[in-house]
Amino acid sequence: MPRFARLFEAAADTLNAYYQAIADNSLDSIMSLWIDEEFATCICADGTHLHGLEHIRAGLAKQLEANAVTIEPLDIRVYDSLGTVVYAIAEAHQPANPVDTPRMIFTTYVMVHERGEWRIAHIHASEMPMETAGQFAVKMRHGQGPLH
Structure with missing residues (x-):
C-alpha cells in the first residue's frame, strides 16, 4: 500500500507545481x-470553455495577461483511484494588484497518470456566490471547516 500512497502524493506535487506556475x-x-x-x-x-491544448494555452495566456493572481487552497477534498485523482478545492484567488478584490473560487482538478507522471486533464472553476464566500470565510475563521 505505501507504493500507492506515494503515487497519489505525486498528484499533489503536480497541483502544487500548477499553483506555483500561476x-x-x-x-x-x-x-x-x-x-x-x-x-x-x-x-x-x-x-x-477551453477545449484542446491550443485553446487552453491561448485562454490562459489572456487570463494571465489581464489578471495575475496567487491561488491559496483553503479546503481540499481528494478522490483517488488507480490512474485518476480528482481534487475539489475552495480557493482564494489573490490578485497581484493589491487594489483588486480577491475572489473565492470552487475548482475541480482532474488528474490522470500518464507515462509515469501525473498530468492535468480537466479543470472546472466557478466563482463562489458572495453569500457563500462570506459564510465560508466565517466558518474558516472559527475553525469549523467549510462543511460543518
Missing part, C-alpha cells in the same frame, strides 16, 4: 503540467 505567471510551466492529449478541457471561473 503565481510565477509562467504559461510554459502551466502548460507543461497538462496531459498531452487534445481531449484536455478547462472551464474558467468566468464561464469560458
